[in-house]
Amino acid sequence: MSRKISLAVATALLTVFAVSAAFAMGGGNARKGKFLYRKNCRSCHGSTASDLSPASKTQAEWKATFADKTKIKCSGDWTISDKDLNDIFTYLHDYASDSPSPAKCS
Ligand code: HEC
Numbered sequence: 001m002s003r004k005i006s007l008a009v010a011t012a013l014l015t016v017f018a019v020s021a022a023f024a025m026g027g028g029n030a031r032k033g034k035f036l037y038r039k040n041c042r043s044c045h046g047s048t049a050s051d052l053s054p055a056s057k058t059q060a061e062w063k064a065t066f067a068d069k070t071k072i073k074c075s076g077d078w079t080i081s082d083k084d085l086n087d088i089f090t091y092l093h094d095y096a097s098d099s100p101s102p103a104k105c106s
Contacts, residue, residue, distance in 0.1 A: 025066050025089045033091030036084050037105065046105075049074065054095035055102040062093045 045052040057065065066089045069075050080088070095103035 025063070025086055026093065028083070028086040028088075028090035030087070030091040030094045032084075033087035033089070034105070036080070037088050037091055040078055040080055040084075041088070042105065044074065044077075053103065053105040054092045054099070055097045055104050057092070057096055058098045059093050059096040062089065062096055066093075 041052070050056075054062075065072065066085075069085060093099075095101060
């Protein structure tokens with residue numbers, strides 16, 4: 001009986017961890033993200049698409065934008081691992097317009 005309960009609790013905890021791990025963005029490598037952004041995103045952003053750089057949005061706006069990557073208009077145009085995308089997010093977020101050091105990319 002109590003074993004059943006602890007099993008249920010463990011399962012619930014595991015589910016919460018799995019879900020939060022899948023959706024939590026942040027804590028990535030911003031230096032790598034900058035490189036990955038230049039490599040994967042700059043080809044369009046800055047020429048054929050809007051000139052996006054970290055300072056284009058606030059940290060809250062970047063969070064909202066990356067909360068569901070399938071809602072980013074061009075997400076069908078790239079295949080990037082979640083880890084790499086998290087590095088890109090970290091770069092954009094950490095140098096956002098309301099961050100301590102806003103960055104344009106050039
Ligand atoms: C094949 C061209 C192309 C590539 C590559 C590309 N994008 Fe886009 N992206 C677009 C277009 C077109 C739009 C929609 C119109 C616009 O914003 O200019 C867009 C829109 C966006 C938006 C929404 C714009 C806004 O102001 O909210 C974000 C965020 C975005 N892209 C991020 C990225 C990221 C991150 C990458 C790299 C992983 C990337 N894009 C790579 C073409 C591209």
